[in-house]
Amino acid sequence: MTTTAWNRDDFEARLREKGAAYHIHHPFNRLLNEGHATREQVRGWVANRYYYQIAIPLKDAAILSNCPDRAVRREWAQRILDHDGHGDDAGGIEAWLRLGLATGLGREEIEDLRHVAPGVRFAVDAYVNFARRAPWQEAVCSSLTELFAPKIHRERLAGWPEHYPWIESEGLAYFRNRLSQARRDVEHGLQLTLAHFDTPALQRRALEVLQFKLDVLWSMNDAMALKYGLAEVA
Numbered sequence: 001m002t003t004t005a006w007n008r009d010d011f012e013a014r015l016r017e018k019g020a021a022y023h024i025h026h027p028f029n030r031l032l033n034e035g036h037a038t039r040e041q042v043r044g045w046v047a048n049r050y051y052y053q054i055a056i057p058l059k060d061a062a063i064l065s066n067c068p069d070r071a072v073r074r075e076w077a078q079r080i081l082d083h084d085g086h087g088d089d090a091g092g093i094e095a096w097l098r099l100g101l102a103t104g105l106g107r108e109e110i111e112d113l114r115h116v117a118p119g120v121r122f123a124v125d126a127y128v129n130f131a132r133r134a135p136w137q138e139a140v141c142s143s144l145t146e147l148f149a150p151k152i153h154r155e156r157l158a159g160w161p162e163h164y165p166w167i168e169s170e171g172l173a174y175f176r177n178r179l180s181q182a183r184r185d186v187e188h189g190l191q192l193t194l195a196h197f198d199t200p201a202l203q204r205r206a207l208e209v210l211q212f213k214l215d216v217l218w219s220m221n222d223a224m225a226l227k228y229g230l231a232e233v234a
């Protein structure tokens with residue numbers, strides 16, 4: 001067992017190694033991003049992931065409610081505005097709904113959550129509940145799967161127009177917006193995590209927390225694979 005803490009670079013490298021378990025490698029995500037999904041699988045994914053999208057601001061509000069540091073709250077609050085929208089910006093949840101419409105889903109069937117699989121609901125709720133109950137620094141750390149998200153968004157932007165020409169291209173705006181937002185968010189979350197988790201025990205805990213969040217995303221994909229199958233289009 002380690003008796004001294006990793007320095008910041010080594011600790012960051014350990015966190016980044018966790019990317020090997022990111023849902024980018026899940027068979028259901030591979031089916032989607034390699035272009036083998038049916039329309040029903042694509043629509044099912046978008047409708048289920050909507051439940052994650054609407055949970056993110058609840059999760060971020062839970063972090064704010066537990067965080068006594070005003071400077072952190074000032075910066076973190078931006079995430080809620082990004083998703084819920086503000087002023088002329090309709091926000092990420094609305095962008096996700098437009099993605100759904102672009103795939104041929106109706107707004108009502110997305111918003112009423114009729115397609116959401118129980119396992120997706122449980123996994124997402126576990127993430128929100130974790131943020132409500134854990135020390136705010138752990139909840140911040142759990143957002144660090146976003147270290148790995150720009151790659152998965154870029155894969156969709158690069159591949160989907162060719163794989164799924166039936167999706168109206170404006171629908172992909174969500175992924176474009178997230179490229180810059182995720183970079184900014186992850187920089188903030190990462191600096192907070194590297195500063196706070198500075199003993200061997202805390203650093204081990206940070207890796208456990210990140211694994212928990214990876215498991216949330218992986219379980220969502222398991223539930224979607226069970227519901228929509230892993231059969232490829234011919």
Ligand SMILES: O=C(O)c1cc(C(=O)O)c2c(n1)C(=O)C(=O)c1cc(C(=O)O)[nH]c1-2
Nearest residue numbers: 056142143144145146148149152153178217
């Ligand atoms: O499409 C994806 O694969 C993906 C993954 C993740 C993630 O890694 O948690 C997020 C998002 N997208 C995303 O769009 C997003 O807004 C987001 C916020 C968070 C978070 O934990 O605070 N993760 C993610």
